[in-house]
Amino acid sequence: MDKFIAALDLVAQPETLVTLVGASFFGFAIGCLPGLTATMAVALLVPMTFFMSPIAAITSIVAASAMAIFAGDIPGALLRMPGTPASAAYVDDAYEMTKRGEAGVVIASNATFSALGGVFGTIVLILAAPTLADFALDFSAFEFFWLGALGLSCAVFVAGSNLVKGLTSLMLGLLIATVGMDYTTGHPRFTFGNVNLLEGVSFIPGLIGMFALPEILRSLLSPGSVGTVAQVTARDAWRKTWDAGKRYWSRALCGSVLGTLVGALPGGGADTAAWISYAGAKKMSREPEKWGKGHIEGIVAGSSANNAALSGAWIPAIVFAIPGDTITAIGIGVLYLKGVNPGPTVFINNGELFYAVFIVFILANLMMFPLGWLAIRIARLVLRVPRDLILPALLVLSVTGAYAIDNDLFGVWILLALGLTAYLMEENGFPIAPMVLGMVLGKIVEQNFMQALISTNGNVLGLFGRPIAAVLGGITLLVWAIPLLRWGWSRLRPAHATPRAAIED
Amino acid sequence: MKFGDGLIGLFIVALGVAVFGQAQGFPKVADQFYGPGLFPQIIAAGLVLCGAILFARTLRTAPAASFRVDAVSWRGNRRGAMSGAMVLAALLAFVFLGDTVGFPIIGFVTLVAFYLWLGRRLPVALLVAAGVTLALDLLFRLVLHVPVPSGPLAAFW
Amino acid sequence: MRSPEKRYLRPAACIAGAVLAMLTLPFAAPARADTYPSRPITVIVPYPAGGGTDIVARTLTGLLEKELGVPINVINKAGGGGIPGQTAIAHAKPDGYTIGVIASDISVYKAQGLADLTYKDMTPIGQTNELASGVSVIEGSPYKTIQELVAGIKAHPGQLKATGASPGVNWHIAFSGLMLGLGLDPSTVTWVPTQGGTAGHLDVAAGNSTFSTASLAEGRALIEAKKLRPLAVMAKERLQLFPDVPTLKESLGIDWTFALWHGVVGPKGLPDELMNRLSAAVEKVATSEAFRKPLEERGFSLVYRDPAAFRAFMASDLAEMERIFVELDKMKQQ
Incomplete structure (x- = not known):
């Protein structure tokens, strides 16, 4: 308790509080811009932290990254242009709601459930960090392979109404993920001699292309189809969010638990968490037919998961200095810089400082409410601008964002290529979501698969050779086996269901 | 641009075959069956399968529309x-x-x-x-x- | 202080600064030694934000700004194994306003046939630091010393697994050099590829690979938490952070050392006056306490080399890497 009071005292310093507010606004602005990631927000802050007290330095990192991940939802909702990969899972639902005039509800929900997820992750971090970090250490290539495979299985749930087209889209995403220097031998695959492709297809420009370009093209090809819709007031937005919270609190809870766990695994990450949570919640949903057409349930599940993952990623970072993502990698750097060395003893040696960090985590997540309120105001303004003025500006913004990620024009090439592909796919009834999922998980699955194969000298059964791997593998196989068995069963008894309906469902 | 599912199916199959062929040329790890080509070949097989199902299904259900190319959003606009x-x-x-x-x-x-x-x-x-x-x-x-x-x-x- | 946050808090100052910059820049004369530097300098980092090179670059430039009196912008031109970014440095206008922070990867591109890019395409300004390779096993491993581990490798060919990087990349070269130095065939140990040193340490800690050749610094917290046991460092002298861990020379009597390094370079053809101004500033910062402390905490050893020494070092590094790749190729063909 003494430590807690000492910690409160640290947080109450004016420097800490000013940093909290300043970094939050900064992260918010970065997250809103497509092409600029939470990692970039944090990297830009690093030189600043040299001149801050330790607690203020850590505050700036935590606040900016949490806010950037939340703010990534906003351009997704308003313009179908996810600001960060973590927002891509539920961008279609968010955008459809905006078209119905419910942009405010989307943003209020993003803010609320992001904050809930973030606070949940922080509480787990406070209570169980050492235990969970020990658990995360048991994860090696075998376990990560199955986790990735389980994530890929989610594609079935986000595949849309035509399963074959959904799976084709998934395969294309996986294929894109294989481009670049192979990781087992260094052999360049499908790079056609281009050095820019050696590290693969840059993800963010691709994402901007796949979501924004088809939308721009569609709106321009059929002018007048998207009129400006009257948007809900801020008060109504928060009220509807409250209703959604009452209705889908269990989704928020599941999303938070899942996000924290996936985040705590090094290499898991907020985007994987958001996708698995979204797809899992869809599978469990009582109204799966509404998904993808502007249903709040998926937004609840996804936005709670990605911010929970962000908090979860600090678990191995603080206990073992293992960065789960680039944000915590920079965060660990700042910790060392300030002489606060991460390690299992931090809770003993630097007790009050770490409690102060946790209080900051919670405050940073609470900052989402005022900023969410602000975002709703901004959104109403943005949505009132005539579409014909917005669309061309959006095109130029997309290009600049695609350039900004690697500071290279090659990003614009990727935007163009993947954007046109996505446009043609959507025109012909191929959903984009499985392709994005394939691109997110392709590398994780392949690299861990190869790493495991090499470790066992090619023994495929070895994939089940470790206890956690065996459990995860079993679950994955079940996920695949049950629909197949059902399908086979219905084939055998055509009186009950026609086979074609089973495929197309 | 809308293409008939038959055309798309053929294109996907062709893509899968091309990827498979490319991946055959990749080296192997220490003379094992696996290497950089393994995963792309699995994906290629998946593409061929998906493309074939798409092709076969559209021939069965709507053979007339299978090979149509329709610039529906461009024509007359x-x-x-x-x-x-x-x-x-x-x-x-x-x-x-x-x-x-x-x-x-x-x-x-x-x-x-x-x-x-x-x-x-x-x-x-x-x-x-x-x-x-x-x-x-x-x-x-x-x-x-x-x-x-x-x-x-x-x-x- | 140039910080995005302060700027946000003071938009008026930001706008005023921007206007001022716009008004003065057109009159900025071409780089002359007596007025240099007179406008912001761009530092290209060929790796993503948050990586080791990026941390070195951002720590360095924060201090270098004060030394040179102009703002410095760090630009991450990432991807492509660092090749596009390093090419951009090499091809930049040699006016002293675009320089870069590079890493040891530049010595392996040519040997691997990835790109015709070597230190000869750059003007060395100063080396800043090194990160030495180490050997570590899981706590509770039967191998308590490096000698026991080597005996194990000899006794069980094909059964032990090592890890720490993708093949052909830094820590894998450290491993290959160690094996060749011992007169052993590297292929008698299975190399498990991982994405970076920390992932390698994790693979060892999770009980899969037998040992890792990634830097001990990347596994420092795991070592302190008694999850990993360090056996040796591939440096000339013991490391300050791990004073109890012997060098290869002490323990095995071989001369092999390996370290990842970082340094500041400019494009080829950077005029001497500008280079001298920059190298003086880099030397002052790179040997300062403010630079040393945070980087040593992260496990980097500060190794400053002046432009001439840095050039000689990069030349020998390139030759050494080519030797390793030739020997590996020979082994493969046998």
Whole structure:
């Protein structure tokens, strides 16, 4: 308790509080811009932290990254242009709601459930960090392979109404993920001699292309189809969010638990968490037919998961200095810089400082409410601008964002290529979501698969050779086996269901 | 552009075969059955399977539409087709001229062209385009330190 | 202080600064030694934000700004194994306003046939630091010393697994050099590829691979938490952070050392006056306490080399890497 009071005292310093507010606004602005990631927000802050007290330095990192991940939802909702990969899972639902005039509800929900997820992750971090970090250490290539495979299985749930087209889209995403220097031998695959492709297809420009370009093209090809819709007031937005919270609190809870766990695994990450949570919640949903057409349930599940993952990623970072993502990698750097060395003893040696960090985590997540309120105001303004003025500006913004990620024009090439592909796919009834999922998980699955194969000298059964791997593998196989068995069963008894309906469902 | 499922199915199968062929040429790890080609080959097999099902199914259900190519959103919509072509032209301009001419100039020209084409008056087009260009440039280049190429303007910036 | 946050808090100052910059820049004369530097300098980092090179670059430039009196912008031109970014440095205008922070990867591109890019395409300004390779096993491993581990490798060919990087990349070269130095065939130990040193340490800690050749610094917290046991460092002298861990020379009597390094370079053809101004500033910062402390905490050893020494070092590094790849190729063909 003494430590807690000492910690409160640290947080109450004016420097800490000013940093909290300043970094939050900064992260918010970065997250809103497509092409600029939470990692970039944090990297830009690093030189600043040299001149801050330790607690203020850590505050700036935590606040900016949490806010950037939340703010990534906003351009997704308003313009179908996810600001960060973590927002891509539920961008279609968010955008459809905006078209119905419910942009405010989307943003209020993003803010609320992001904050809930973030606070949940922080509480787990406070209570169980050492235990969970020990658990995360048991994860090696075998376990990560199955986790990735389980994530890929989610594609079935986000595949849309035509399963074959959904799976084709998934395969294309996986294929894109294989481009670049192979990781087992260094052999360049499908790079056609281009050095820019050696590290693969840059993800963010691709994402901007796949979501924004088809939308721009569609709106321009059929002018007048998207009129400006009257948007809900801020008060109504928060009220509807409250209703959604009452209705889908269990989704928020599941999303938070899942996000924290996936985040705590090094290499898991907020985007994987958001996708698995979204797809899992869809599978469990009582109204799966509404998904993808502007249903709040998926937004609840996804936005709670990605911010929970962000908090979860600090678990191995603080206990073992293992960065789960680039944000915590920079965060660990700042910790060392300030002489606060991460390690299992931090809770003993630097007790009050770490409690102060946790209080900051919670405050940073609470900052989402005022900023969410602000975002709703901004959104109403943005949505009132005539579409014909917005669309061309959006095109130029997309290009600049695609350039900004690697500071290279090659990003614009990727935007163009993947954007046109996505446009043609959507025109012909191929959903984009499985392709994005394939691109997110392709590398994780392949690299861990190869790493495991090499470790066992090619023994495929070895994939089940470790206890956690065996459990995860079993679950994955079940996920695949049950629909197949059902399908086979219905084939055998055509009186009950026609086979074609089973495929197309 | 809408293509019949039959055409798409054939294209997917062809893509899968091409990927499989390419991947055959990849080296192996220490003379094992696995290597950089394994995963692409699994994906290629998946593509061939999906493409084949798509092809077979459309032949069974709607053989007439299987091989149709329909520019449904472009035909009889010259305005729309022109807008689409302008988007492509703008992107290609950024890709090929971005480094020499610079983002602000290409962006400004793109915006003015679109605003005029979409029916805005010239002063409005110029004003809004200039505002957006300046705002984007200030934001990315000065505040966020993104080295957006400025082309000949670099001398004045 | 140039910080995005302060700027946000003071938009007026930001706008005023921007206007001022716009007014003065057109008059900025071409780089002359007596007025250099007179406008912001761009530092290209060929790796993503948050990586080791990026941390070195951002720590360095924060201090270098004060030394040179102009703002410095760090630009991450990432991807492509660092090749596009390093090419951009090599091809930049040699006016002293675009320089870069590079890493040891530049010595392996040519040997691997990835790109015709070597230190000869750059003007060395100063080396800043090194990160030495180490050997570590899981706590509770039967191998308590490096000698026991080597005996194990000899006794069980094909059964032990090592890890720490993708093949052909830094820590894998450290491993290959160690094996060749011992007169052993590297292929008698299975190399498990991982994405970076920390992932390698994790693979060892999770009980899969037998040992890792990634830097001990990347596994420092795991070592302190008694999850990993360090056996040796591949440096000339023991490391300050791990004073109890012997060098290879002490323990095995072989001369092999390996370290990842970082340094500041400019494009080829950077005029001497500008280079001298920059190298003086880099030397002052790179040997300062403010630079040393945070980087040593992260496990980097500060190794400053002046331009001439840095050039000689990169030349020998390139030759050494080519030797390793030739020997590996020979082994493969046998």
